[in-house]
Amino acid sequence: MAYLSISNVKKQFGDTVVVDNFNLDIEKGEFVSFLGPSGCGKTTTLRMVAGFEIPTSGKILLDGKDITDKAPNQRSVGMIFQSYALFPNMTVAQNIGFGLRVRKEPEATVKQRVDEMIGLINLEKHSHKYPYQLSGGQQQRVSLARALANRPQVLLLDEPLSALDAKIRVSLRSEIRSIQKSLGITAIFVTHDQEEALSISDRIVVMNMGEMEQVGTPFEIYNFPKTRFVANFVGSLNTADAEVVDADNGLVSVDGVQFASAEELKGRKKGDKVKVAIRPERFSFASEQKKANVVDSTIENITFLGSVVRIQVKIGNTKFNMDTFNNPFLELPKIGALEQVTCSKEAVLVLDE
């Protein structure tokens, strides 16, 4: 049985259904991210696990016990907020020890645990400081230590990195992941940042309009999106209208240019309208590597993005983006030049219209 089980959970505010038919089993020690755009229901789902919202229907079981209707202070769940939510009237040490003192732990235990937690987040020199004397990153680390001091069964992180600048965000997410791994704590991480979710998670739940679109490892979510929404939301994607040419051999046509996909197109027949999706990095110039799909194209535009160069090519009447690594010693084609580009069969995803 799963450590945390969310079954058929639905949440409705008035007539608006915010989360519907949410089913997820999370194993002990697993790091799961809820990824989706604003208003997709990810934070509401997290708040139902925390106890701040009660599901309209469905059940939440933690270690076999039903916690669906339990008050937040009756659950063994730690929460980290986007705005840090440190108590301004308490020092770092007092903030971290708050939960332990609420539980009336002996003062010696409180002190020992607080020292341990302060060591874990490397803020030994700041234990006597008030939150306003710390940077955003330091405050969020204190918030992490405070949540972990109580040794919760599940750690919930509600967009904890959104208020931080880019560099701190990257370093803190690695720190969160390494602390979570070392303590073996089960964690749910809510984010709308796909890079964050892909880099930190064991599994990702992609959500859209209150429903789960796909659950899988970061590799599966990125490389094998099951729905058009996931394909579009995670990573950049070229999509084009296409028509089935040969369903058994996975052949489709975009503006008369044929593309072969790796899978046969089950349930489809010749002439059916479909969408073709190809990630920009899956394209390359045909001279570099011979692949299944070699097509003629015209170079339309070239954009320098630092480590990557984005080249816009026109295949038939449709424009596709192609990403290649920046190599200062390789000459880029000229705009307007005719080039053959290619991609593997596995790169061609055929989605419903």
Next chain:
Amino acid sequence: MMSRLRKFPFWSWVWFILGAVYFLLPLYSTLDFSLSMERDKISLLAYQKAFEDKEFLATFGYSTLLAVMTIIASIVLIVPTAYWIRLRLPEARRITEFITLMPFVIPAIILVFGMIRIYSSPMSIPFTDIDLIKPLTMTKFGTNVLIVAGYMVLAMPYMYRSVDTGMRTVDVRTLTEAAQSLGANWFTIITRVILPNIRSALLSGALLTFAIVVGEVIFASFLGVKAFGPYLFLLGQHRAYEPAALSFVSFLMTWAAMGLIQLFTGGQGQTAGAH
């Protein structure tokens, strides 16, 4: 030279000096008058006489006690109300703000007459002769309860606004949720998280309430209690120098109160709470 002249905020200074003269001149005149009780000599005799009067100490002490009781009762009523509205009933905010503004619109005299009308006769079970509550105006305790209740209404706009603003600056909702997730119950959250973080707001509200209660005349006069407001009023009708001395002292006390607010709230903007 020209640019320096252009930069000098001439009109700002003119208005500032006019304003200062408008406020300070009467104050200076009051001080000057209070020090001239003895002919051709500056003396503190008016202050000495005012403070020696037993009525002064008795009425001031009584008004101070009423003010403290009003502050405590207001905090007990308003803090949980404002907290709950912020947390669970944001839609009730507009109506609460409207209610808290009512004391500005309804004169105190109407309120006190309404109270006397209702609470000067016993409350009985309808259609029977069984009295539930004796007339409150008949006992000293009942009158004190009435007057504190009335003062709570008068001070409500100031206390509610102070508390509400204090709660806005510390994001009570997230702090409450953080405390809940750490296992805290409602009592712990209010006493250890919310109240310490709105300390300066409470102090502002309390000092304003104190100033209102100590100088209040209408409630005290109509409910027949010997408070400081009616005492000052009577003193002003029968004496000349002592009321001027007491007026100047009350100015100083108000300034001291403002100073205390500054002292306790100074630097809190950056902390979003007390520390």
